[in-house]
Amino acid sequence: MFELLGIPPQALFGQLLLGLINGSFYALLSLGLAVIFGLLNIINFSHGAQYMMGAFVAWMLLTYTGINYWWALLIVPIVVGATGVVIERLMISRLYHLDHLYGLLLTFGLALIIQGLFRNQYGVSGLPYSIPAELSGGTNLGFMFLPNYRAWVVVASVVVCFATWFAIEKTRLGAYLRAATENPTLVGAFGINVPRMITLTYGFGVALAALAGVLAAPIYSVNPNMGADLIIVVFAVVVIGGMGSILGAILTGFGLGIVEGLTRVFYPEGSAVVIFVIMAIVLLVKPAGLFGRTP
Amino acid sequence: MTMPTETGYRSQAAALPVGTPRHHMVIFAVLLVVLLLAPAVLYPVFLMKVLCFALFASALNLLLGFGGLLSFGHAAFFGLSSYVAAYAAKSWGLNPEIAILLGVAAASVLGLAIGVLAIRRQGIYFAMVTLAFAQMVFFFALQAPFTGGEDGIQAVPRGRLFGLIDLSADLTLYFVVLAIVFGALLLIYRIIHSPFGQVLKAIRDNEPRSISLGYKVHRYKLAVFVMSAALAGLAGATKAIVFQLASLTDVYWTMSGEVVLMTLLGGMGTVFGPLVGAAAIVTMQNYFAGFGAWVTVLQGVIFVASVLLFREGIVGVLAKWLKKPL
Numbered sequence: 335m336f337e338l339l340g341i342p343p344q345a346l347f348g349q350l351l352l353g354l355i356n357g358s359f360y361a362l363l364s365l366g367l368a369v370i371f372g373l374l375n376i377i378n379f380s381h382g383a384q385y386m387m388g389a390f391v392a393w394m395l396l397t398y399t400g401i402n403y404w405w406a407l408l409i410v411p412i413v414v415g416a417t418g419v420v421i422e423r424l425m426i427s428r429l430y431h432l433d434h435l436y437g438l439l440l441t442f443g444l445a446l447i448i449q450g451l452f453r454n455q456y457g458v459s460g461l462p463y464s465i466p467a468e469l470s471g472g473t474n475l476g477f478m479f480l481p482n483y484r485a486w487v488v489v490a491s492v493v494v495c496f497a498t499w500f501a502i503e504k505t506r507l508g509a510y511l512r513a514a515t516e517n518p519t520l521v522g523a524f525g526i527n528v529p530r531m532i533t534l535t536y537g538f539g540v541a542l543a544a545l546a547g548v549l550a551a552p553i554y555s556v557n558p559n560m561g562a563d564l565i566i567v568v569f570a571v572v573v574i575g576g577m578g579s580i581l582g583a584i585l586t587g588f589g590l591g592i593v594e595g596l597t598r599v600f601y602p603e604g605s606a607v608v609i610f611v612i613m614a615i616v617l618l619v620k621p622a623g624l625f626g627r628t629p
Numbered sequence: 630m631t632m633p634t635e636t637g638y639r640s641q642a643a644a645l646p647v648g649t650p651r652h653h654m655v656i657f658a659v660l661l662v663v664l665l666l667a668p669a670v671l672y673p674v675f676l677m678k679v680l681c682f683a684l685f686a687s688a689l690n691l692l693l694g695f696g697g698l699l700s701f702g703h704a705a706f707f708g709l710s711s712y713v714a715a716y717a718a719k720s721w722g723l724n725p726e727i728a729i730l731l732g733v734a735a736a737s738v739l740g741l742a743i744g745v746l747a748i749r750r751q752g753i754y755f756a757m758v759t760l761a762f763a764q765m766v767f768f769f770a771l772q773a774p775f776t777g778g779e780d781g782i783q784a785v786p787r788g789r790l791f792g793l794i795d796l797s798a799d800l801t802l803y804f805v806v807l808a809i810v811f812g813a814l815l816l817i818y819r820i821i822h823s824p825f826g827q828v829l830k831a832i833r834d835n836e837p838r839s840i841s842l843g844y845k846v847h848r849y850k851l852a853v854f855v856m857s858a859a860l861a862g863l864a865g866a867t868k869a870i871v872f873q874l875a876s877l878t879d880v881y882w883t884m885s886g887e888v889v890l891m892t893l894l895g896g897m898g899t900v901f902g903p904l905v906g907a908a909a910i911v912t913m914q915n916y917f918a919g920f921g922a923w924v925t926v927l928q929g930v931i932f933v934a935s936v937l938l939f940r941e942g943i944v945g946v947l948a949k950w951l952k953k954p955l
Contacts (some may be wrong), residue, residue, distance in 0.1 A: 377756070429937075432940075434701050434752055435752065435753060436936050440937050442889075443930070443933040445927030451926055453921070569761055606772075607768050607769075610761050614746050616748075618746065
């Protein structure tokens, strides 16, 4: 068997795949954050908790009602997105005239409430969610063994990210959205209901987080803390990429996932912090972020 | 709705006037008397916990309320300092005052390193950057050989102050902690009312104008960041000596959130708000200690209620009511 830089190819490609999987989640979550930030100007701290909710609602659907994974992919984002709409209407909408930091503090509080409630109900040990039968097993690619479900996660994430990018950059609705980001007053004067658009945008961002949660349920164990640490890494991803561009958020997410995977091969001790180190370097070299507009 | 701008937080509370109002001195004096008598009624260890968190929250408030910078990673300084102090007291057998000073030094150095990077961004980005770096410190504390991993550093000796005074009795230690915390609170008060503090408030309220007036805004921000980190470190190191323990809880992001909550609840940008906030949250935690994650839920509810209903905080509301800055 050949070796690359003294690393067996199975290990290398295995970690690369793992990095790509993590990157899929970074991309989906930072995309949601970027979409919300673009229109609402707030950082949605409860994004990680809403991702966790997505995984839990999928688990509940399967356990209590027998609704399978494929329906969960459709139902969960709608249900969790609806809770996002309620939160935006009842709470976040009251803060738009204030400093953006209050939005951060409010959503941090919401994250604590959501995580605390789930921890009370389900404890901290993970709940199992099995891989759907259609995607169990794997494919032998010759140089490595590719589990089908993981391949599906990467493909699904790429498709969803691309669809979101297309919807925002290439459609009429997306044009309204981008216009409202630039100048909400003017867009409102053209007869477009900007407050409703803001509400639905938040709902959509939350739905993206929930979708990521459903995709994650069969890979990671479903537990109340699954989103808490992940969201901090995603914040670092967002700082590195800059939130100015949708495509930038997607590319940074996948890219950093792969970098993290490679670090796990060559310097395992550093894999937990490599993204934070990259963030430090980016702050030194290009403070606005790789794809950010200079302030 | 405006374009996404990166502005610092502006205090909602009544602006503090130039100079030191006399009623502040009266409040400080009353506070000192109350705290000196308090151990007769309340358990000293509980009081020391309140004092440590009051200092921690005041350190954050110096940065947030007066510098306009929201750090979501202050647990890094609090936690690192408590690890250093605990290690110095236990493994090197140093006196508590030296151990605490080493902790403060470590927190200051870390504050300088993180501050240099973090002040390159503002507003919510600043919050995210500090949070991310604090998480890095958390991973360091989890993996480093001398931190004891999940167990932390336990059974830290309280030792003898200056090699003379035995601190193993709670009451003796209480008066030492009171002296440390009260001294630090007066120092923070002095910083706020110094010319440096006035420039800081000017930067918070209007950064472009401060720049055009010729102030080196970045230096002021970095200076206040390091001061805040050092004071948070003082709180963390003192707590490590009091509880004879340094653990991962002290350096985790939940701790950063807690201290933000204390400051928010008490009143950002007020002198006495963080003290009230810390006392309220520590009491609440003690009271609900047996209810598991309900403490987290309740903290979240207080966060949401504070942001939606009274952004000035308890002391901010009082100050408005009394028409006096507190």
